[in-house]
Amino acid sequence: MQRHQRLRRRRDFAAVYRSGxxxxxxxxxxxxxxNPETDGPRYGFAVSKRLGGAVTRNRIKRRLREAAxxxxxxxxxxxxxxARQGAQHASYGELNAVLSQLLRRAGLTGSPP
Numbered sequence: 001m002q003r004h005q006r007l008r009r010r011r012d013f014a015a016v017y018r019s020g021x022x023x024x025x026x027x028x029x030x031x032x033x034x035n036p037e038t039d040g041p042r043y044g045f046a047v048s049k050r051l052g053g054a055v056t057r058n059r060i061k062r063r064l065r066e067a068a069x070x071x072x073x074x075x076x077x078x079x080x081x082x083a084r085q086g087a088q089h090a091s092y093g094e095l096n097a098v099l100s101q102l103l104r105r106a107g108l109t110g111s112p113p
Contacts, residue, residue: 001065007044007078016044016080023102027087028064028095030102031080041073041108047083056088060095067096073108 007013020033035042045064047057060083068081081099090098103109 001043001069005040005042007042007080012042012078013044013046013080016078020078020080021106023106024084025102025105026094026098027084027090028098028102029082029084030099030106031082032106032108033078034076035078036076038076038078041075042078043068044078044080045083046080047087051083051085051088060087063092063095064099066092067099070096071099071103071109073103075108077108079103079108 007016016031016033020031023030023032043065045061047060049057051057051060064081064083068079073079087095100109
């Protein structure tokens with residue numbers, strides 16, 4: 001995932017948490033906020049220390065980044081993907097499926113909800 005496709009600053013994450021819409025299912029939750037200043041979706045990933053040590057958290061983030069890269073989401077939005085309890089035990093396929101369902105429910109992919 002390229003630098004311009006990522007949320008990196010604390011204020012960007014805070015803006016999404018403050019005024020974004022929330023969607024949740026199983027091991028993932030999403031916060032989505034329209035951002036007309038971007039040319040495509042930007043992603044941020046939040047993984048709590050409750051889910052495990054650094055190795056586990058980084059594995060979850062790698063899987064989520066890859067799932068986001070293949071998601072096909074479109075629109076001028078900022079998206080924060082939040083890993084919840086159970087994400088540390090979920091496979092890449094499960095995380096990919098849940099992320100696709102959440103993005104579809106949010107109306108960011110071409111498929112109907």
